[in-house]
Amino acid sequence: MIKLHDKYFKPFISAKAIDDALTKMVNEIANDVGDEIPVFVGILNGSFMVVSDFVKKYPKPCEVTFIKLASYEGVKSSEDIQRLIGLTQDLTGRTVIILEDIIDTGNTLHEVHRIFKNENVKTLKIATLFYKPEAYKKDFKLHYVGIEIPNKFIVGYGLDYDGLGRDIPEVYQIKETQHMTNLVLFGPPGAGKGTQANFLKEKYNLVHISTGDVFRYNIKNETALGMLAKSYMDKGELVPDQVTIDMLNAEVEKNADAQGFIFDGFPRTNAQADALDELMDSKDSQINAMIALEVDDEVLVKRLLERGKTSGRADDADESIIRNRIKEYYSKTAILKDYYSAQDKYFGVDGLGSIEDITVRLSTVIDSL
Numbered sequence: 001m002i003k004l005h006d007k008y009f010k011p012f013i014s015a016k017a018i019d020d021a022l023t024k025m026v027n028e029i030a031n032d033v034g035d036e037i038p039v040f041v042g043i044l045n046g047s048f049m050v051v052s053d054f055v056k057k058y059p060k061p062c063e064v065t066f067i068k069l070a071s072y073e074g075v076k077s078s079e080d081i082q083r084l085i086g087l088t089q090d091l092t093g094r095t096v097i098i099l100e101d102i103i104d105t106g107n108t109l110h111e112v113h114r115i116f117k118n119e120n121v122k123t124l125k126i127a128t129l130f131y132k133p134e135a136y137k138k139d140f141k142l143h144y145v146g147i148e149i150p151n152k153f154i155v156g157y158g159l160d161y162d163g164l165g166r167d168i169p170e171v172y173q174i175k176e177t178q179h180m181t182n183l184v185l186f187g188p189p190g191a192g193k194g195t196q197a198n199f200l201k202e203k204y205n206l207v208h209i210s211t212g213d214v215f216r217y218n219i220k221n222e223t224a225l226g227m228l229a230k231s232y233m234d235k236g237e238l239v240p241d242q243v244t245i246d247m248l249n250a251e252v253e254k255n256a257d258a259q260g261f262i263f264d265g266f267p268r269t270n271a272q273a274d275a276l277d278e279l280m281d282s283k284d285s286q287i288n289a290m291i292a293l294e295v296d297d298e299v300l301v302k303r304l305l306e307r308g309k310t311s312g313r314a315d316d317a318d319e320s321i322i323r324n325r326i327k328e329y330y331s332k333t334a335i336l337k338d339y340y341s342a343q344d345k346y347f348g349v350d351g352l353g354s355i356e357d358i359t360v361r362l363s364t365v366i367d368s369l
């Protein structure tokens with residue numbers, strides 16, 4: 001991610017993809033132009049990189065010139081196109097190909113056509129590296145298009161945000177969503193994740209999603225998902241990944257405006273962790289930390305048997321099921337410590353002590369992020 005002025009941008013189109021698109025355009029154009037010597041007209045400022053790389057690839061003689069138009073301010077396209085430098089040579093009878101870095105609304109193109117209206121060129125064709133079909137409001141034909149992109153503001157490869165970013169060899173896309181804090185609260189069953197999540201969600205204004213709670217809600221309401229999950233949960237086994245991942249995605253989507261999430265009981269497998277990264281990525285966000293409550297097994301068994309007296313949870317009532325849940329945790333879930341450690345996102349916290357003491361320990365980690 002990069003920051004230009006006040007805005008964040010994320011990687012969008014690689015230098016290699018740009019180069020491939022340019023090569024394709026060069027081949028098409030060279031083929032169509034044949035043996036004539038074309039005049040490539042770049043539209044400054046944005047097109048300087050496109051024109052430079054394009055003509056270096058062009059296999060036959062050609063001429064290059066520029067006109068300079070100012071088409072927008074900041075991140076908004078503007079209707080008001082100013083002609084700062086017009087044509088400085090006679091192009092009568094020539095094959096002219098406009099080389100644009102990007103065509104969005106088409107307002108610049110309108111001005112280009114006005115400039116060429118009385119020039120008596122032989123042909124005027126338009127080539128653009130990037131094209132935003134959703135934004136395009138004009139009828140002018142675009143003869144050559146490199147890459148179609150969604151209607152989002154981009155920078156790099158000649159394109160700027162208030163002057164910055166033109167020098168970057170790749171293209172970045174603006175990050176529109178607000179900054180989120182996303183935590184994975186981790187630890188074996190009975191470590192106190194649910195209890196702590198209740199404090200932390202208030203303190204940091206986060207949405208708490210416990211996959212176990214969502215499954216239990218579905219079981220109580222006898223939904224199809226609930227029925228499916230119950231068969232696994234009753235034995236202390238994990239519900240299959242795809243079922244759990246789909247459910248988690250749906251829970252996150254229900255809270256589209258959240259300032260962040262506490263994930264409790266998810267992810268429990270590598271596949272779930274990958275799915276969570278993908279989901280966060282789709283929101284221009286990420287998991288900031290996995291905070292693990294570390295508690296000794298025998299303490300866990302004791303705590304869960306105690307909870308089972310009042311929780312009504314079948315999987316808390318039986319010691320062998322409890323031990324199986326702890327075993328599932330160590331055999332399938334504990335590996336996720338490596339997953340997040342590799343990204344420097346793992347924070348272990350001692351889960352023994354009073355509820356308040358543990359909240360303080362967790363808060364210290366969160367405040368340091």
Ligand code: AMP
Pocket residue numbers: 189211212213215232233234236237238239240244264265266267268272325
């Ligand atoms: P918990 O309330 O987190 O202790 O979860 C209770 C049970 O729900 C687990 O033993 C699993 O059967 C099921 N479950 C909860 N979260 C997941 C998950 N992320 N993946 C698979 N199964 C889960």
